[in-house]
Amino acid sequence: MTLISEAFAIAAAFCFALSSMFLAELKGRVPLFQLARWQMLATVAMTGLISAGLGGWRTVGPLQFWQLAGSSLAGITIASTTYFATIYAVGPRITALLFSLTAPFAVALGYLAYGETITGRQGLGIVLVLGGIVLALGIQDALKPAAPASATLTAEPGAPAPPAAGWGFWLGILLGIVTAFGQAVGSLLARPAMASGVEPFTAMALRSGLAALLFILLSATPLGRSSRQPLRAGALGLVVASAFVGTTLGMSLLMAALHAGHVGIVSTLSSMTPVLILPMVWVRSGRRPALSAWLGALLAIAGTALISLRGG
Template structure:
């Protein structure tokens, strides 16, 4: 496999592995505390690289405000709902719902920037939606227990077991989880839309990520002054913090580095497609961790969503 394509697949693997690490933290760290740890770790890592290569000077006033808006939508909101989606429905369904980012970005580009949508891209949107519906839009009797349970089950009063009886698909915890996942994809799409002009103006990628994560850290810290942001106090354990930092390193620092390396010399459409393979890559990880074999529909839905993303991405080239 050529180097750019290998880097893109590695980025997808990093995203899948990072979400598996995050699922282990359910019941061990509150949501906003996890967001603070993640963004602080990301800021330190990417900020250090930016300082080392001198990238901060590439950010002008216009680029700063574009990236600030991108930070609010794509990190402060989308990252928080992303973590909440993993806590709610697990990493496999979260990865599937994140595939909606491409259709949302395509629609926003059409509505806001006046970009055109080809017939192939429209077909790709339909395939992504069909793939998600195939994998999770079915009665619960077709879902295996590991699909909704976290990688490390935590018994709490709010934990709802997955019923094996026939019933509507959007009950219990699946409905709110889907809503959180859709919010994540939409927020990420808005963040990408706002960041696109800044990156086109020549902003260095690590500096852009450091600015976005740094602004998010400030917001998350400011939220601690409110009753909503404080939440209940939890004893900080070294292993818990380490797992959160490891997830940030694998998913953001290492994953983003591989993606940037892939985009440097690779075809944008092909790289975007390969880096979106997370829904398939994560299936054997969930299988290995939970001991539950994913259903045929889960594999088919993930592959269909990736094929749809490929049509959307390649249609832009």
């Protein structure tokens, strides 16, 4: 079963990469909060049906509900919104790379909240993740002044001018960091509920459902009303495809991999999104990613492996 679980983990990473490519196509077509609302509604519909079929709602008690509610606020409402914003700002490749920061943040939060030990190997892993991100971003190029508007060429769907776009580029980086931190906090808050036996799809349905409710309430405010656009089948189809591929199918594969495989190996293989997305960006944009992008992504994955793998 080991090879099957490893294949499932890689397939999950592929699904996460493809989902972000779908989302990148929505830049300029769907406002941010409207995208978040549609995405959460599609996700809760899909995962809710799976949960109902599995009888998962019986695994949630009052305590687990509130634990998952806190996780929803940090890991879904906040982190998903900043995730979409990051894709819009800097594109899916850099977004996937910045998402690698979730592992270092999770280790640090585990240390602060639960007194978990940070080993030397995990410390080296954190350094590799950070180094890989810096290398892949091409930080020296990013520090150069932004190119004039007449020279702007899209390096990848949803991305600004390569490799820098002034303050917009750095805002996207900041949003990506917030996304990774929010995901780590969300996972930390959900950990007790999951350890108590809550069914995974039920947890996802509950978290996304609460987030969808908040986004629906937000749509009644001036901020939400200003971001509405007419419903178009093509854009809605991309949102639903992203929710299905990234959340429903991707999470199903990940859960199947975790069920039969080694947690550390599965976590590492499922974090291969920054590498798997590079050919997708290449095909979509017609531009080959720089060597530093490949090397940086590989370094980030190696760092995640050192953080995730236990023993030895």
